[in-house]
Amino acid sequence: MDFELTKEQTMIQKMVREFAENVIKPRAIEIDKEALFPLDIFEQMGELGILGIPFPETYGGSGGDTLSYAIAVEEVGRVCGSTGLSFAATVSLGASPIYYFGTEKQKETFLRPMAEGRALGSFGLTEPNAGSDAGGTKTTAVEDGDDYIINGEKCFITNASFAKTIIVTAVTGKNNRGKNIISAIIVPTDTKGLTVTSNYDKMGVRGSDTAEIVLDNVRVPKDNLLGDPQKGFSQFLYTLDGGRISIAALGLGIAQGSLEKALSYAKERKQFGKPISNFQAIQFKLADMAMEVELARNIVYKAAWLKDHDKPFSKEAAYAKLYATETAFRAANQAVQVHGGYGYMREYEVERYLRDAKLLEIGEGTSEVQRMVIARQLGC
Amino acid sequence: MNIYVLLKRTFDTEEKIVVSDGRIEDESAEYIINPYDEYAVEEAIKQRDEHGGEVTVVTVGDEESEKQLRTALAMGADKAVLINTEDDVEDGDQYTTAKILESFFEDKEADLILAGNVAIDEASGQVGPRLAESLGINYVTTITALEIDGESANIDKDVEGDVEKIETALPVLVTCQQGLNEPRYPSLPGIMKAKKKPLEELEIDDLDLDEDDVEAKTETIDIFLPPEKEAGKVLEGEIDDQVKELISLLKNDAKVL
Ligand SMILES: Cc1cc2nc3c(=O)[nH]c(=O)nc-3n(C[C@H](O)[C@H](O)[C@H](O)COP(=O)(O)OP(=O)(O)OC[C@H]3O[C@@H](n4cnc5c(N)ncnc54)[C@H](O)[C@@H]3O)c2cc1C
Ligand SMILES: Cc1cc2nc3c(=O)[nH]c(=O)nc-3n(C[C@H](O)[C@H](O)[C@H](O)COP(=O)(O)OP(=O)(O)OC[C@H]3O[C@@H](n4cnc5c(N)ncnc54)[C@H](O)[C@@H]3O)c2cc1C
Numbered sequence: 001m002d003f004e005l006t007k008e009q010t011m012i013q014k015m016v017r018e019f020a021e022n023v024i025k026p027r028a029i030e031i032d033k034e035a036l037f038p039l040d041i042f043e044q045m046g047e048l049g050i051l052g053i054p055f056p057e058t059y060g061g062s063g064g065d066t067l068s069y070a071i072a073v074e075e076v077g078r079v080c081g082s083t084g085l086s087f088a089a090t091v092s093l094g095a096s097p098i099y100y101f102g103t104e105k106q107k108e109t110f111l112r113p114m115a116e117g118r119a120l121g122s123f124g125l126t127e128p129n130a131g132s133d134a135g136g137t138k139t140t141a142v143e144d145g146d147d148y149i150i151n152g153e154k155c156f157i158t159n160a161s162f163a164k165t166i167i168v169t170a171v172t173g174k175n176n177r178g179k180n181i182i183s184a185i186i187v188p189t190d191t192k193g194l195t196v197t198s199n200y201d202k203m204g205v206r207g208s209d210t211a212e213i214v215l216d217n218v219r220v221p222k223d224n225l226l227g228d229p230q231k232g233f234s235q236f237l238y239t240l241d242g243g244r245i246s247i248a249a250l251g252l253g254i255a256q257g258s259l260e261k262a263l264s265y266a267k268e269r270k271q272f273g274k275p276i277s278n279f280q281a282i283q284f285k286l287a288d289m290a291m292e293v294e295l296a297r298n299i300v301y302k303a304a305w306l307k308d309h310d311k312p313f314s315k316e317a318a319y320a321k322l323y324a325t326e327t328a329f330r331a332a333n334q335a336v337q338v339h340g341g342y343g344y345m346r347e348y349e350v351e352r353y354l355r356d357a358k359l360l361e362i363g364e365g366t367s368e369v370q371r372m373v374i375a376r377q378l379g380c
Numbered sequence: 381m382n383i384y385v386l387l388k389r390t391f392d393t394e395e396k397i398v399v400s401d402g403r404i405e406d407e408s409a410e411y412i413i414n415p416y417d418e419y420a421v422e423e424a425i426k427q428r429d430e431h432g433g434e435v436t437v438v439t440v441g442d443e444e445s446e447k448q449l450r451t452a453l454a455m456g457a458d459k460a461v462l463i464n465t466e467d468d469v470e471d472g473d474q475y476t477t478a479k480i481l482e483s484f485f486e487d488k489e490a491d492l493i494l495a496g497n498v499a500i501d502e503a504s505g506q507v508g509p510r511l512a513e514s515l516g517i518n519y520v521t522t523i524t525a526l527e528i529d530g531e532s533a534n535i536d537k538d539v540e541g542d543v544e545k546i547e548t549a550l551p552v553l554v555t556c557q558q559g560l561n562e563p564r565y566p567s568l569p570g571i572m573k574a575k576k577k578p579l580e581e582l583e584i585d586d587l588d589l590d591e592d593d594v595e596a597k598t599e600t601i602d603i604f605l606p607p608e609k610e611a612g613k614v615l616e617g618e619i620d621d622q623v624k625e626l627i628s629l630l631k632n633d634a635k636v637l
Contacts, residue, residue, distance in 0.1 A: 007450055011571045015454075019565055049568030062568035 005071075012068045016050060016075040025079040031207035032352050037162060038083060038207060042090075046117020051091060055099055059107050060116035066242075067304040070249040074300075077253025078260075081356025082207030084253060085363075088246035089158035089208075090114065093364075094121020097167055097184060097239045101227030110165050110186055119164035123243075124154040124213055125236060132369050134169070135233070137182050139215060141170035143222070148172075148185060150218040158363075160211035161198040163189055167226060168215065169236060183232035186224040193218040204355030241317045243364050245307065248300045248320035251328035251360045255296055258328070258335035258353050259289045265348075266338050282338060289331045296324040315377040322370035325360035332357045381433030381528075383424045384488070386481065386495040386507065387452060389445040390414040393500065402603050413448045416496025418563040419556035423526060424494050425456040426561065431528060433491070434458045438484065440477050442466040446579065453574035454566030460579040465594075468584050473596040474502075478510035480594055483587035485515055492533075493553040497522050505555070512553035520546055522557040 005013065024041055031038055045051050053069040055061025069091065077084035095114040098106055098121075113119035130136035139152025150170055160166055165188050172183040187194060198211035227235045263286055266277035276282045303320040306313035332353035336343035343350045361367045391397070392410040399405070413421070424435040435457040439445045442464055449460040463480055465472065485493075495508035505521065512519030524543070525536035528550070537544040538557045566574070584594060613629075615622040630637045 007447065008571055008575060010447070011451060011454055011566065011574070012568065014451075015565050015568075015571065047567075048565055049570075053568055057569065057572075063572045064568060 005067075008064070009068050009071060012053070012064065013071045013075060015048075016072045017078075019045075019048065019050070020075050020079045024076065024083050028080040028083075029346060029349065029352070031080060031082050032204075032356075033206075033346065035202070035206040037086070037209045039162060041083060042086070042120060042162075043117075045087065049117060051087070051117040052115040054091065055095065055111065055115040059099065060112040062115075065304075065308045066245065067301060067308055070245055070300055070304040073246050073249040074253040074256065074297075077250040078257040079253075080207070081250065081254055081353065081359075082205045084250045085205045085208040085356075085359070086120070086159050088243070088250050089122070090120045090163070092243035092246040093123030093239065094159065094163060094165065094167065096242055097123065097226060097235065098186065100238065100242075101184075101235050102186075103223075105223070106186065106226070113164060120159050120162050122157050122160045122163040122166040123236075123239070124157045124160070124166045124168045126156050127153055128155050132366060134236070135180070135182070137169055137171055137180070139168065139170040141168075141172050141183065141185055143172075144219070146222055147219045148222060148225070150185065150187065150215045150220065152215050154213040154215070156200075156363075157211050157213055159209050160189070160196045160213055161209045165189065166194075166213065168213075169232065172225075172229060172232070175230070181230060181232065182236075183229050184226040184236060185220060186226055187215075187218060187220055191218050191220060203358060204352070205359045206355075240364060241314045242307065244317040244321035244370075245300065245303050245313075247360055247364045248296070248303065248317070248324040251321075251324035251326075251357065252293070252296045252300050254328040254353050254357050254360070255289070255293045255324065255331040258331040258350060258357075259286070259293050261348075261350055261353075262286060262289065262331075262335040262338040265342075269340075276338070285334045285338060289334055292327045293331065296320075296327045300324050315374060318365075318370045318373040318377070321365065322367055322374070325357065326367060328357040328360055329354070381427065381431045381491045382489055383428055383433055383435045384485075384490050384493045385417065385420045385424045385435065385437045385452065385457065386493065386511070387417040387421065387437050387439045387448060388414040388496070388499045388501075389439065389441050389448045390499055390501045397605065399603055399605055404603060411444065411448070413451060414496050414499045414501075416498060416500070416556055416558070418496075419558070419560045420494035420496055421452045421455055421457060422561045422563040423556060424492075425564075427492065427526070427528060428458075436461060438481070439463065440465055440472075440480050449579060450574045451566055453577045453579070454570040455564055456566075456570060457577075459577060462579060462581045463587070464581055464583055468591050469594060471596055471600070472594065473598045474504050474506040474510060475597040476594045477507050478514065480584060480587065480589065481507070481511045482514040483584075483589055484582070485511070490517075491550050492528070493517075493551070495553065495555045497555045497557045508553055508555040515553075517551045517553055518548045519553040519555075520548060521555045523554045524557050524559040526554060526560070 049062040052061035053064040057063045073088050098111040114121050141148040141150045167184050168187050171180045173181045193216045195214045196211045200210050266282050269276050299320045303313050303316040335350040342348050389411050392412045395409050428435050436459045437452040437457045438461045440463045498505040520535050522538045523535050524538045527534040531550050535546045
């Protein structure tokens with residue numbers, strides 16, 4: 001066993017922390033309040049190679065591992081959930097599936113710009129009537145000569161308004177048992193017939209772009225089909241397993257940020273003539289928070305480590321997603337509590353952490369779905 | 381161009397200094413590249429990108445200093461040298477460091493050596509100038525701009541807020557002041573490449589020095605923290621009276637008037 005980070009991982013942690021502290025943190029309140037997607041911050045992250053961490057240099061990436069990437073998401077999440085979510089989504093959902101399943105040509109055309117940090121990506125799975133039950137996808141892609149013609153509707157898609165490509169899931173046929181075959185197709189956002197509208201008024205992660213997509217006879221070449229046409233569903237399950245590590249890392253960051261804010265406030269705030277950190281009721285909250293944050297970190301890093309070592313990680317990714325995001329919610333909630341009335345005010349930021357954390361229990365598989373995934377792994 | 385940077389590993393500026401038994405406790409402290417040396421690294425990379433050549437970062441330190449050297453490599457330096465004095469030097473001072481560096485540079489053909497204006501820990505500002513003296517080359521301290529044209533260097537030197545314009549010839553040693561540049565973040569590809577870049581480790585033995593040659597010329601007698609800041613005083617009453625009281629306090633208490 002070795003719990004030590006490598007020199008590179010430590011350097012990445014330090015570099016992303018400094019970037020997050022200096023560039024993102026001063027903007028976090030405004031990003032949330034105005035619900036402004038911080039495109040310029042993503043440009044800077046792209047230039048520094050942060051958006052290309054888990055992709056090899058041959059595709060324009062930085063040549064880091066999953067753990068380094070998770071650490072980077074954690075550091076961004078520690079100061080801004082919105083930026084963290086869009087970061088996690090473009091890398092894990094927009095770019096990674098192309099890296100895992102794409103042809104060399106698709107990687108050159110679609111992955112490279114994202115790995116080099118020049119473009120953002122989206123993953124369009126959820127539909128108005130297919131959320132947790134992704135198998136209920138209604139969007140269709142019908143072959144027409146060398147093309148697919150795609151029709152349907154997607155909702156709640158992260159980054160879609162700013163993305164260069166959206167990986168869309170669609171029904172392409174039926175298998176021999178009569179079940180729908182669901183495939184993933186790369187759709188450039190400038191394709192005719194594709195409309196993206198972003199007017200959700202969200203509870204949290206307000207600066208992360210979330211959009212609705214309408215596909216009206218969208219025509220893309222068959223070459224844009226991603227991976228094995230028969231295995232679209234299992235491919236995106238693999239994609240979601242990887243994505244869960246990043247959402248878990250984001251939860252970890254929010255939990256860590258909540259703990260730090262609660263701890264420093266508790267040491268400063270005096271009531272009854274003493275810092276409130278002297279009261280056992282507050283100490284116990286802080287102790288629980290610190291313990292849970294560390295436990296969350298252990299499982300998040302372990303899931304990333306398993307993935308980096310090509311070992312099965314599906315169950316651990318679900319543990320990590322479930323535990324770290326629920327820890328984020330509890331920690332943010334307690335941070336508000338420790339702040340008393342001030343915690344309820346935007347200026348103190350912990351109420352934002354609470355709103356942001358809530359999304360993590362829903363997106364990329366709800367907490368209930370994580371428990372279903374774990375139970376299935378247990379053989380239930 | 382052959383460019384060298386002198387770099388020191390120092391306490392993080394956010395670190396709270398704790399003194400016990402006349403020593404600074406460094407057990408759990410975080411360490412960084414001395415911030416002024418970061419300007420030096422940045423400037424070295426810029427000059428190399430403009431004029432070609434190679435940037436070598438040199439530190440006198442211990443095994444732990446490798447982290448800071450790797451960070452400089454990640455920023456874009458080409459090579460690093462760690463002169464590890466852990467086993468040989470007990471309590472070095474600026475003389476020690478300059479002497480070791482002098483031996484190191486003896487057989488090097490440096491065109492430009494960049495150092496920080498001061499190291500934020502001991503803040504002597506001596507290592508750079510001492511080294512230049514012993515190598516017999518020009519030096520300019522606290523620079524805020526550097527323009528190299530062939531064999532000559534045009535330099536802005538900060539003199540207590542004013543600027544002195546200096547023209548000098550290479551080889552030259554400069555010490556870098558805030559305002560010279562904005563040090564870059566090491567990029568992710570930079571970090572990944574840093575591990576493949578050469579990092580040479582030397583001991584003073586390799587430089588034909590022994591402990592006696594580098595023995596400190598100074599002795600530290602005591603280390604203590606500055607007195608804690610006392611609570612301020614808020615004057616009350618009519619403005620006129622407050623002004624009178626303030627003048628009297630400045631005259632009689634603080635004795636600054
Ligand atoms: C801000 C934001 C960003 C998002 N980004 C993306 C994105 O980039 N791409 C994308 O494809 N999607 C995205 N989503 C969609 C997200 O993944 C879905 O909202 C999520 O999967 C839940 O689906 P649903 O909203 O349809 O809820 P439902 O599936 O309707 O679930 C409602 C409730 O029922 C529970 N439930 C459902 N089925 C079961 C069951 N079998 N047993 C027990 N409980 C069950 C759920 O856990 C939940 O509590 C995003 C959502 C949000 C809010
Ligand atoms: C929207 C809003 C409306 C409000 N309306 C009113 C109003 O109309 N009138 C009014 O007078 N006030 C009002 N308040 C103030 C509210 O009553 C206070 O915020 C509340 O009493 C907590 O005080 P505090 O914010 O100073 O937190 P603090 O007292 O500083 O508490 C911070 C944390 O320390 C804990 N704590 C404090 N002392 C101890 C102890 N001895 N042992 C253990 N834990 C301790 C608290 O439980 C809390 O978790 C309002 C606040 C808000 C946010």
